[in-house]
Amino acid sequence: MERSLRGFTGAGYDKGRPVLVQAAWFAVLHLVFVKWWFPARWRPAVLRAFGARVGRGVLIRRGVRVHWPWRLEIGDDVWIGEDAWLLNLEPITIGSDVCVSQGALLCAGSHRRTSPTFEFDNGPIRLEPGSWVAARAVVLRGVTVGRGAVVGAAAVAHRDVGPGSVVRTGAAA
Template sequence: MTTAATARRLHGFTGAGYDKGRGLLTQALWFAVLNLFFVKWWFPPRLRPAVLRAFGARVGDRVLIRHRVRVQWPWKLTIGDDVWVGEDAWLITLEPITIGHDVCVSQGAVLCTGSHQRRSPTFEFDNGPIRLEPGAWVAARAMVLRGVTVGAGAVVGAGAVAHRDVPSGAVHTTGGAR
């Protein structure tokens, strides 16, 4: 079954419904800190949680954030205790991301709370929060899309895309949940 293509008119994009959560000065300061310090290999990992907290993130104890981790807006991020975030992970927090305790977000993983309405000619936002419940694992180069909850102890396998909720204890791979 085919459907008619939507004619895009991106010049009409309004961004309706998306609130960055802080003013332009705070956004600019975060981008400066992110790109000049936070992502660098030489910036001490033990300081990354403190920097996120300084920008409004709620971060638990014993959190390890490796270098080259990007966080869009830290004030929309909550991280529990004993969490690992691997190199090159990208947390796109257009909406809140909540990471429970004992969660691993592996190297190159992407948590993306943003999207667009595919049938909207002006491509308006279609964003939604992400929740990783305690003990979840988002493996290397996996992607969790907007509105998804990864259940307690569930795994999003390497290179997989979670576009729907992953039940507790399930293993989601490129072929689907097992």
């Protein structure tokens, strides 16, 4: 199939807030939120101010990027490590006692590979309580990581991960 990216329309995708709110979020994100000097204890409050639902005891380290805070729900006692990226074109729900480690990517956006114009094929992500997305792991759109499950370092979860299961790279454990 030939691609014609010039014809991309993004049909059916709603960013969820007016352009001025989007611009304000991107300014705060890039000028303050991701910076090493911005106190970790203030990051949950900033996310709440932009519409995220964030529980108690949430620790968000420096360099964490959240695409749309208003599409984010975080439970209690969650850790999000340095340089994690929450690309939440659709909702991302993170249950309580979840760890999203350094450099992890939660990618709720994608494209239809059969679309000549590469239109969106997005889907929500859910991390159930007690799960762990380890360093540089990737969770793709539409995936639920079950209670107590682990997506190991550098692994890719491209389909649901059952409760207590472990997804790892091809290397021997």
